[in-house]
Amino acid sequence: METSATRAVATGPRKGRSRLIRFLGTHRGVAIASLVLAGFVLMALLAPFIAGDPAAINPAQRFKGAMPGAPWGTDHLGRDVFARSMFGARHSLLVGFFVAMLTTLIGVALGLYAGLGKMGSGVLMRLNDAMMTIPAVLLAIALASILGAGLWTVIVAITVPEVPRMVRLVRAVTLGVRQEPYVMAAISVGTRGFAMIHRHILPNIAGPVLVQATYVCASAIIASAVLSFLGVGTSPDVPSWGGMMADARARFRLNPELMLYPGMLLSGLVLVVNVLGDRLSDALDPRKARGSDL
């Protein structure tokens, strides 16, 4: 005889994978958004194979329209716009991913601490609320300008203003979970400290945190584009969609397509990540009926 518990132990990792497939099958919206996002990731990874050199300068070929080898034409330095657009995905995805990761790690740690009402959590939340009144974009450009150009500068500069919102969310959800009878029961049988967090609290806050992390990723991609558009934090040599748009400003009336290509890719990527967040939020909310998405 086989109970569900023994089966779970017996099949181990395969069980996880088939559950994921079943989850994606029920929630098509999540599946489709993930697929498109995977397309962007592929584009970034395969950029060297599908496009030419994004940095090669060719002053003789400035502002040329579509031509063999440069299907989207060339920019003010004669660089291949298609290649820069493909390689530009790397910057956006890297910043989005690392900001979401860092924000989640720091935000969950601080939010749990505050939510469990440990010493000093009142002060922590006051500090957190105060940080939230500093406009995020301003703080990010100021930090990026002080820290000097570099990928990690951009990541840190965007993470700092994102953390307080995550802390607030994790604290609120933790406070809610703490009230649940099963947590009370766990306390009464002596579950303490990390066992409590690991077994009872983390699994229950994972859903909202995952959704929030997705939104953080989307807003980080916008913020990094703003930074490179304003010329802070990212070196102009690194191909980035924001930077390409900044380069295109001078000839905006004559060559609007130089603005259009990176602008559309950027908007498309952010849109996909936001839609993924929305669909995940619907899919992970037990109050919402199944299969209602899309």
Next chain:
Amino acid sequence: MWSYLAQRMLAAIPTMVVVAVFVFGLINLTPGDPAVLLAGDNATPEQVERIRERLFLDEPIWTRFLIWAGNAAQLDLGASIYSNQPVTRLIAQRIEPTLMLATVTMIFTLAMALPFGILAAWKPNTLIDRAIMAFAVLGFSVPVFVIGYLLAYIFAVELRWFPVQGYKPLADGPLETLRSLTLPALALAFVFAALIARVTRAAMLEVLSANYIRTARSKGLSTLRILIVHALKAAGVPVVTVIGVGMATLVGGVVVTESVFNIPGIGRLTVDAIVRRDYPVVQGVILFFSFLLIAINLLVDMSYALFDPRVRG
């Protein structure tokens, strides 16, 4: 009610202190000599020494903070390294375009977001609801400078209905000001309205299922009256809250939009100061915007008393 207001105002004071400490620390606690950072890359040793003296950099850090905060409390935020003008004067000179842009944006935002949000909540899960919500997701996915250039290309370069960029001050006539601000305000409102339309819809959905709405309906009140007078008022608290929270996003958007449309406001001042590494101005502008947001949130708290009798206590 007065005790509630007094309590909110007192609660704002520690927030202001924390923000001040943070903004001060931004320049003073980063690795390296703040005098060198403040003086910029091309400064001579004499210039660095002058700044060192002016900022009392040889004093302990907490003394410096008290001097700086004391000056800031008297509206003295130091002087620009680039132009030597007092930071407060620079901000005051640039306040009109920014204030006008924010006001026009706010009007456009509410004119779009409230009807859309109400309409979506009134006919939930219909085609119109989905179209509005899809528009909302699009709204906060497309970065404001992308929308800005798109609008500028269609309505200024191709159709020539509006100027491509620049700002006409109120002194040139309010209609000219409005014309110069229409496109930037629309670009900003697009993002902001998306956020507010979503919250309006959610709040209205919750209210519309309440018993008193059913009562109002059975009394034979018109749909319009129920939606606007009964439901929207009850949905006011979450909507006003998100307007307050969204202000922080709006400030970021103003900085970017002013660069795109070449509007000489505080946003441009900030970007120019960042590019020139004019840190006293950067510091001053961040402090200014943060305090402005604290004041706006205070107003939001006060408006709760207006919408929700329970808060009045």
